[in-house]
Amino acid sequence: MKIGQRLTELREKKGLTQDQIAEMLDIKRPRYNSWENNIAKPDIEFVNKLAELHHVSVDYLLGRDENNIPIWASSKDERDFKTMLEEDGPVMFDGVPISDDDKEKIKRVMEAMFWDAKKKNKDTYSRKKSED
The missing domain is CATH 1.10.287 (Helix Hairpins)
Incomplete structure (x- = not known):
């Protein structure tokens, strides 16, 4: 699964809009939209912020780990x-x-x-x- 699909899935699970996520990240919605649609990829700073926001690992977000266990879980x-x-x-x-x-x-x-x-x-x- 590509990062855009993961971002869309995680955002929808939280019941948030692209505008809300973009505001949380202090970016414009078109930039965030380009990530969800795999037009562009977020840089490492935003990959980390997105992982923290959604309580998942960077590996999960990047599709290297199918496990959706949050990083804080023991x-x-x-x-x-x-x-x-x-x-x-x-x-x-x-x-x-x-x-x-x-x-x-x-x-x-x-x-x-x-x-x-x-x-x-x-x-x-x-x-x-x-x-x-």
């Missing part, structure tokens, strides 16, 4: 996530099994939700710990 966090995914029972909607394609979509949504919740918990714990 090995225990990874085990927790894998355990959650390994609970492999039939996935049903209204009593009808869903397709493999729909299962994959649900898995991606669950993955995003899992990592967002894990990050919030870590941030809350770190904040409370520093207040003590």
